[in-house]
Amino acid sequence: MKFTRTEIPDVIVCEPKVFGDHRGYFMESFKADTLAEFLGYTINFCQDNESSSTKGVLRGLHYQINGFEQTKLVRVIQGSVIDVAVDIRKGSPTFGKHVAVELSAENKKQLLVPKGFAHGFIVLSDTAIFSYKVDAPYSFENERGLAFDDASLGIDWQLNPDEFVLSEKDTQNPTLEKAELLDYNTNYYE
Numbered sequence: 001m002k003f004t005r006t007e008i009p010d011v012i013v014c015e016p017k018v019f020g021d022h023r024g025y026f027m028e029s030f031k032a033d034t035l036a037e038f039l040g041y042t043i044n045f046c047q048d049n050e051s052s053s054t055k056g057v058l059r060g061l062h063y064q065i066n067g068f069e070q071t072k073l074v075r076v077i078q079g080s081v082i083d084v085a086v087d088i089r090k091g092s093p094t095f096g097k098h099v100a101v102e103l104s105a106e107n108k109k110q111l112l113v114p115k116g117f118a119h120g121f122i123v124l125s126d127t128a129i130f131s132y133k134v135d136a137p138y139s140f141e142n143e144r145g146l147a148f149d150d151a152s153l154g155i156d157w158q159l160n161p162d163e164f165v166l167s168e169k170d171t172q173n174p175t176l177e178k179a180e181l182l183d184y185n186t187n188y189y190e
């Protein structure tokens with residue numbers, strides 16, 4: 001697995017070694033000790049999620065609070081998406097900044113989105129299957145959202161806004177100025 005820190009160093013692109021042959025391919029899509037060795041600490045993922053979406057579906061920007069903050073290790077099984085992680089940690093040198101990476105079944109890239117980030121993606125292909133690990137369980141009461149179209153974030157979702165398909169909830173999320181934020185100094189992984 002190749003790990004590459006992005007312009008926000010805590011957000012990491014993970015690229016598995018792919019073994020192709022006449023039958024197709026094989027890859028180790030996740031290996032706990034390889035990731036722990038790179039990070040210097042262990043992430044105890046506790047839940048796998050999967051969603052299927054059509055072109056233009058934009059899910060996000062989401063995060064959890066009150067001890068339910070989630071690290072996410074996200075990847076695309078089929079199709080392609082633009083995946084976005086926004087730093088919402090008060091006091092962070094990259095507060096309000098984001099990373100946007102194209103993840104696809106073809107490039108097999110994964111993104112490690114640490115706690116303290118709002119996360120979302122938009123589907124570029126006709127359909128996409130999105131699969132990810134989280135290290136804290138879902139908590140409806142502690143789920144929060146951030147406006148995908150908050151101008152202060154400057155996110156380029158690449159499609160025309162008239163192509164966006166959103167849940168009712170995601171049309172109501174607050175801007176960064178009004179959102180409940182997280183702390184930078186918390187060492188979530190102790």
Ligand SMILES: Cc1cn([C@H]2C[C@H](O)[C@@H](COP(=O)(O)OP(=O)(O)O[C@H]3O[C@H](C)C(=O)[C@H](O)[C@H]3O)O2)c(=O)[nH]c1=O
Nearest residue numbers: 049051059060061062063072119120121137138139167
């Ligand atoms: C996230 C989640 C949702 N649900 C239920 C709640 C709803 O009844 C239904 C759909 O949930 P939602 O519309 O929040 O699904 P997404 O819009 O894909 O949410 C995800 O969107 C972006 C990409 C994220 O980063 C989060 O992982 C997650 O918030 O699944 C569960 O039962 N467990 C869960 O872990």
